[in-house]
Amino acid sequence: MPPSQPFFLIVEDHQEVAERNRDFLQQVDPNCRCAIANNPSQAMEFLSLESPDLIVVDLLYGTFSGEQSAEPGINLLRHIFEKHTELNVLVYSSEYRLLTPLISYIDSHKGGFAVANKLDRRSTYIKFAQSALNGELCLPRELRQSSNLNHQDLEVLNLLCNDCLSDDALANRLNVSRRAAQNYVKRLKQRLDVDLIYTEEANHRVAICKMARERGFLG
Template sequence: MASITTPDSDLYTIFVVEDHPTTLAGIHSILQRFGSKIVVETLKTLQEAREAIQQLPPNLLVLDLQLPENSREPASTETGIQFLKDLMQTYPHLNIAIHSSYPDALIRILPDIDNHRGGFTVTNKDSSTEKAFERFNAALQGYTHTRDIRSLKAGLELKPEWLSTLDLACTEGYQDRAIAKHLHVSESMVRNYWSKIYDVLGIYPEDEKEEGRNLRIVTCLKAREEGLVD
């Protein structure tokens, strides 16, 4: 494992946990699109990843799911899923980008993903370079994008606090500060709720901003279409 470097304030630290050389080369090629703004550390086992994160949690973790615990053991999706579940509990604000050939395995821990406060995105290794870069960047910015695994489950599933946020915003016209006060949570938690709501409704903030649309209006319209608010 390469030594961990503490980046300058203007740099992002990205850990890549991947043991396949060809895939690793592809990920590094994608990350080059961030330019000189990043410091990348490569880790090949879950043990290396665990130790590195304990020493210095990164701004973004790019993680395969089929990984070995150490250099003496075979790669396993089960091991990777358990590592991810434990990681989200220990580091609830860590930004995570899953880059795996087995993203369907995440459906088993979807409740844990919904509770995670950091960015969380998913891409299949077969995805285009453009799509992978967009998902990595979204996770780095704290956004959630799990449509690829949510499509495996029928219907919309929103937690009660997400529904309350929608109701207060779309029915009562509350802004985030008022929503936070009403729900007795921080404004950052309300922003986390919105990230989860966007993901479930299939609304992606960057796309809406590029089109010049008001994100709150788009979200409320979509919520009404789905019967989530009056």
């Protein structure tokens, strides 16, 4: 059976940057098929016809006045959160703080969501693109500090820390795949800044529960 061909959609109005995105994504998966949308409106047209495995979104786009505006990019993300709830998203922008008003939507999004800074190296882009494809949440620290635990996070915390469920048991209790259950735990690790606080804690589950209790999320 031939390998599957993932479809990646790049939303970028600068051709050189769009081509760089495509080159990076081909390193994520050499078999990928890439399409480029020159603006968010064109991206919405693509999404109405086909659902990509990953969409790469810039936040700033040129306007008729020659200025840069975040409104089209933010509106595209709102559209994704509302209409494409399981779509994997990679935001590629040096102005990622513009995402702060969308934190509650990001927290509730069922697909992967990662943010790569345009000032970072190629290896970081590839790492975060793969994380988004895996359904993981990867946010800069400034955005994580604005993130709150939602109802599902609290449910997973209780099962993880009070009931001490394994990945398989957690998946069975939540009626999801084992991979989805593991991603829930990874999201908790990110949202609680576990790596930054408990740098020497080998067992990340123990560290998650320690942090959750310190912050009053667990009784």
